[in-house]
Amino acid sequence: MPKRTRREILKAGLAVSAAAALPPVALSWSLALPSRQQLVWQDLEFGMFIHLSPATWQNHEFDDLTTPLSEINPTKLDTDQWVDTAQALGARYIVFVAKHQGGFCMWQTHTTEYSIRNTPWRGGRGDVLAEIAASCRRKGIPLGVYVGARDDHFGAGDGGRCKTPELQRKYNELYRQQLTEVFSRYGELIEIWFDGSTIVPVTDLIGRYQPNAAVFQSSAATIRWVGNEDGVAPYPCWNAVRAEKGRTGVATSRDADPDGSMWLPSEVDVSIRRPDWFWSTSNANKVLTVDQLMSIYYRSVGRGAQLLLNIPADRDGLLPEPDCATAAAFGKELRRRFGHPLGVARGTGSSLILRLHRPARIDTAVIQEEISKGERVRSYRIEGQVNGSWATLAEGLSIGHKRIQSVRPQTVDALRLLITKSAATPVIRSFAAFNTKEPATTAGFLPNSILTSAGAELYADSRFSSRQT
Numbered sequence: 001m002p003k004r005t006r007r008e009i010l011k012a013g014l015a016v017s018a019a020a021a022l023p024p025v026a027l028s029w030s031l032a033l034p035s036r037q038q039l040v041w042q043d044l045e046f047g048m049f050i051h052l053s054p055a056t057w058q059n060h061e062f063d064d065l066t067t068p069l070s071e072i073n074p075t076k077l078d079t080d081q082w083v084d085t086a087q088a089l090g091a092r093y094i095v096f097v098a099k100h101q102g103g104f105c106m107w108q109t110h111t112t113e114y115s116i117r118n119t120p121w122r123g124g125r126g127d128v129l130a131e132i133a134a135s136c137r138r139k140g141i142p143l144g145v146y147v148g149a150r151d152d153h154f155g156a157g158d159g160g161r162c163k164t165p166e167l168q169r170k171y172n173e174l175y176r177q178q179l180t181e182v183f184s185r186y187g188e189l190i191e192i193w194f195d196g197s198t199i200v201p202v203t204d205l206i207g208r209y210q211p212n213a214a215v216f217q218s219s220a221a222t223i224r225w226v227g228n229e230d231g232v233a234p235y236p237c238w239n240a241v242r243a244e245k246g247r248t249g250v251a252t253s254r255d256a257d258p259d260g261s262m263w264l265p266s267e268v269d270v271s272i273r274r275p276d277w278f279w280s281t282s283n284a285n286k287v288l289t290v291d292q293l294m295s296i297y298y299r300s301v302g303r304g305a306q307l308l309l310n311i312p313a314d315r316d317g318l319l320p321e322p323d324c325a326t327a328a329a330f331g332k333e334l335r336r337r338f339g340h341p342l343g344v345a346r347g348t349g350s351s352l353i354l355r356l357h358r359p360a361r362i363d364t365a366v367i368q369e370e371i372s373k374g375e376r377v378r379s380y381r382i383e384g385q386v387n388g389s390w391a392t393l394a395e396g397l398s399i400g401h402k403r404i405q406s407v408r409p410q411t412v413d414a415l416r417l418l419i420t421k422s423a424a425t426p427v428i429r430s431f432a433a434f435n436t437k438e439p440a441t442t443a444g445f446l447p448n449s450i451l452t453s454a455g456a457e458l459y460a461d462s463r464f465s466s467r468q469t
Contacts, residue, residue, distance in 0.1 A: 077317025
C-alpha cells in the first residue's frame with residue numbers, strides 16, 4: 001500500500017470515542033519487540049523467489065547430479081527481466097537461489113568444480129549472482145540469497161550434516177568459504193535463506209559481513225518458516241515465540257505465542273507453479289491464476305506474515321511468459337484494490353474512528369499496528385456507522401504488521417475500530433477503508449489439489465468468524 005500523503009492524513013477524520021467503546025482488557029506480560037532490521041524487512045511485505053539449478057535441465061524438483069555441465073548454458077539470461085517482473089508483480093525484494101540442495105553454485109567459486117564456472121555460459125566467466133545483484137542495484141530493489149547447507153554433490157545431507165567427523169570438518173571449511181564469498185562480494189543482502197537450517201557455524205560470518213540481513217532458519221534466525229508451502233499463514237499469526245523455540249532455528253508459525261519473549265515473524269513461501277519450485281517442460285499448466293494469487297495474498301500478507309512468491313527461470317535464463325503475464329496482472333489487481341483508500345486514520349487507544357468524506361460502500365478494512373512498540377492487540381471489532389447508529393461488520397484477533405479484514409459490505413458514514421483486548425495501550429499505525437468490489441471471502445479459491453493437508457487446514461479455518469479469511 002502506498003504511503004499516505006500529509007493531505008490524506010489531515011483529511012482522515014480521526015477521533016477517539018472512549019465512551020462508546022468497550023474498555024480493552026489490559027494484560028500484564030512484557031512484550032517482545034522487533035529489531036530495526038526486522039522492522040525494515042517486515043515493511044517490505046512481499047518478495048519474489050527465483051529458482052534456477054541443474055534441476056531445471058532435468059525436469060526434476062531436485063538436482064539428481066546427472067546433467068553434464070556442458071549442457072548448462074542459459075544463453076538468454078536477463079536479470080533485468082527478472083527484476084522488471086518482480087516490480088510489475090509488486091514485490092519489494094528478490095531472493096535468488098544461488099546454491100540449491102544439489103550443491104551447484106551460481107557464482108564464480110573455486111571451492112567446488114560443480115559451479116557455473118565450469119559451464120559454457122559466458123565462456124566460463126559468468127556469474128549469475130553478480131548479474132542479479134547488479135540489476136537489483138540499478139533498479140533499486142533489495143536482494144537476498146538462498147545458499148543451502150545441504151550439498152548432495154559433496155555428500156552433505158540436510159543442514160549440512162556429513163557422515164563422518166573428517167568429512168564434516170572438510171565440509172564446514174568449504175561451506176563457510178562459500179558463504180564468505182557470497183556475503184562479501186555482492187553487496188548488502190536483505191535476506192539469507194538457510195533452508196532446513198544448518199549445523200555449520202554461520203553466526204560469526206553473518207555478524208561480520210551481513211549484520212542487517214533477515215536470516216531464515218539456523219541458530220542466527222531472525223525470521224521463521226510459516227510451516228507449509230501453500231501460501232497460507234495461520235490466523236491469528238502472532239509475531240512472537242518463546243525463546244527456547246526461537247533458538248532452535250526451525251520454529252514455524254505453529255510455535256507462535258503472543259506471550260513469547262522473542263520477535264520472530266513468519267515468511268510464507270509458495271511457488272507460482274504450485275507445487276513445483278523449478279521450471280520444467282511439463283508444468284506451464286500449473287501457473288496459478290490471479291484469483292488464486294489474490295487468495296494467497298489475503299492469507300499471508302493479510303494475516304500479518306511476509307509473502308515470498310517463486311517464479312522459476314527456464315533453461316534460457318528467462319522467467320517464462322505465462323508466469324510473467326500472470327505476475328503483471330496480479331500486481332495490477334493489487335494496485336486496483338489497495339492503491340486508493342477511501343480514508344485513513346491512525347491513533348492511540350481503545351477506540352479509533354475513521355470518518356469518510358461522504359457515505360461510501362466498503363468491503364475491506366486494512367489495519368496496521370505500530371509494531372515497533374510490540375504486538376499489543378489481542379482482539380478487535382470493526383463497526384460501521386449508518387444514520388448515526390453503529391453496527392458490527394467484523395471481528396478478529398491479531399493485527400500485527402498488517403491485517404486485511406473482510407467486512408460485511410455496507411455503505412457507511414464512518415468506521416470504528418474497537419480494541420476489546422490488548423497487552424498494552426494499542427498504537428494503530430493505520431486504519432484504512434477500501435471498496436475493492438471483491439471481498440476477501442470470495443477472493444479466489446485454492447483447490448485441494450494444490451494444498452498440503454496443513455495448508456488445507458489453515459485455509460479452511462473458520463473458527464473465528466464466518467466473516468474472517
